[in-house]
Structure formats: structure tokens, C-alpha cells
Amino acid sequence: MIRFVRPDAEASGGERRIDDYYNDRVARGWESKSVEGQQADAREKPAQGRLRLSADEAARARERERLRLSRQRVLQEMEACQNPRHRQLLEQALADLDEKLKKADSERQT
Numbered sequence: 001m002i003r004f005v006r007p008d009a010e011a012s013g014g015e016r017r018i019d020d021y022y023n024d025r026v027a028r029g030w031e032s033k034s035v036e037g038q039q040a041d042a043r044e045k046p047a048q049g050r051l052r053l054s055a056d057e058a059a060r061a062r063e064r065e066r067l068r069l070s071r072q073r074v075l076q077e078m079e080a081c082q083n084p085r086h087r088q089l090l091e092q093a094l095a096d097l098d099e100k101l102k103k104a105d106s107e108r109q110t
Contacts, residue, residue, distance in 0.1 A: 067097055067100050074093050
């Protein structure tokens with residue numbers, strides 16, 4: 001640890017570490033105040049544009065999002081894939097995910 005003598009420390013006869021000097025000069029708690037403000041703003045704003053979903057609708061929306069993200073991951077893996085067997089497996093997985101997404105969309109429209 002680097003030690004130094006502050007000009008005002010000479011008068012008191014003591015040495016202080018640099019991190020002690022830094023901590024004396026930096027305001028504390030500004031991060032938590034910012035978070036508190038953001039939370040207060042979020043509570044004050046009405047839920048504009050958000051639809052209330054039933055439990056079943058919310059579960060279907062989560063499932064559809066899960067399928068969409070899985071499809072995106074498979075596509076990314078296909079871009080980097082060099083093994084033909086692995087690519088074939090990924091193509092099958094992609095076809096399966098597309099089928100499930102198609103089914104989820106048809107259920108949503110009915």
C-alpha cells in the first residue's frame with residue numbers, strides 16, 4: 001500500500017493511506033439515491049400500453065418467447081458450425097422449433 005502524508009496530517013502527527021483520503025472526499029450513497037428515484041418514477045407511471053394477460057395467456061407468451069430465443073440460438077450455432085453431422089442435428093432442431101412456433105401462433109389466433 002502506498003503511503004503518503006497529507007498536509008493537514010503533518011499537523012496532527014499521523015500518516016493516512018491513500019484510500020482513506022479518497023473515502024473522506026467522495027460522497028457516499030449517490031447510487032442508492034438514483035435507484036430510489038428510478039423506483040419512485042416507475043411506481044408513479046401508470047402501466048400505459050400494457051395489456052393485462054390471464055395466467056394462460058401469459059404462459060403461452062412465455063413459451064413463445066422461449067421458442068423464439070431457442071430458434072435464435074440454433075441459428076447462431078449453425079453459423080459457426082463446421083461439422084456436417086452437427087449441422088444436420090441443428091437443422092432438425094430448427095425445423096422442430098419452427099413447427100412449434102407455427103403451432104403456438106395458430107393457438108394464439110384462435
